[in-house]
Amino acid sequence: MTSKPSGPYCFPETLPAWPRRRMHHLFGPDGRAVIAAMDAGIKGVPPGLADAHAAVRAVVDGGIDAILATIGFARATAGELGGRGLIVALDSEIPSAGYGVEQAVRFGADGVELKVFPGNPEVTKLGELRELAATADRWGMPLMAEPIPVGFKELRAHTVENVANAARLSAEAGADFVKAQFVGDVEQFSTVVAACPAPLLALGGPRKTPRDALQMAADAIEAGARGVVYGRNIVEAERPDRMVAALVEIVHGGSSVDAAAKLLNVPL
Known part of the structure; x- marks a missing residue:
């Protein structure tokens, strides 16, 4: 069973007021977050996100803390998202520092994201x-990095050591928080978390069974992660709202996997 968070979490006072306030829009009072990655439309029409409005309504109904989305998706679904947190994905064919942060600020986003590929020649x-990071700092906008060692398809490169180094490099480059792959077991992933000076969240990765997705979230929290960023494991679930609710119970409520799984009411 994961430990139940207690007391408010305050982001470092060294973080200026605006980014600190925006971070509180993404993370709960316990300093943890369940975030739905809904930025896959950059490649076309993705499974689970064909109806963007219904997809956002479902995760909001489940109690999501924030979503990660492209600016177009965010604009289209702003009415459904309401006051939930928003991270704008700035992955692009061209460098986005010159336009992306200002665009996100003007829209009222709470953070921006960029994928990087340490070790890619x-x-x-x-x-x-x-x-x-420098541009985001000028605008008071939190920055989340998603480091993928070498590339998405180079699975043999996604070792505990490489993931730890990639997370550390992202924090050293100025990311305010980092989204990294859960690798190894709880003890091994705890070394990834400990080596990253910025708050770290675990990404969901390939589609898992509902129970496996919940177990990974529980293991990540036990290892010291501040939460999870799940894409396919939420949006392609039979009931995305219930999957979010179950993750919230684990991440924020300290529930066991068995207890959280009862919320799914679907075959595990």
Whole structure:
């Protein structure tokens, strides 16, 4: 069973007022977050997100803390998202530091995101992350980095050591919080969390069974992660609202996997 969070969590006083306030729109009072990654439309019509409005309504009904989305998706679904947190994905064919942060600020977003690829001999995007971090700092906009060692398909490169190094490089480049793969077991992933000086959240990765997705969230929290960022494991679930509610019970409520799984009411 995961430990139940207690007491309010305050982001460092060294973080200026505006980004600190926006971080509180993304994380709960316990300093933890359940975030739905809904930015897959950058590649076309993704499973689970064909009806953008229904998809956002479902995760909001489940109690989501925030969503990660493209600016177009966010604009289209602003009415459904309401006061929930929003991170705008700035992954693009061209460097986004020159336009993306201001666009996100004007829209009223609470954070921005960039994927980077440490260890990729062709492009790491770490330089772009440093530039984006400086721009985000000027605008008071929190920045989330998603480091993928080498690339999405280079699974053998996604070792505990490489994920830890990638997370650390992202924090060193100026990311305010980091979304990283859960690798290894609880003890091994705790070394990834401990080596990252910025708050770290675990990403969901490939589609899992509902129970496996909940177990990974519980393991990540036990290892010291501040929460999860799930895409397919939420939006492609039979009941995305119930999957979110179950994750919220684990991440914020300290519930066991067995107790949280009862909320799904679907075959595990």
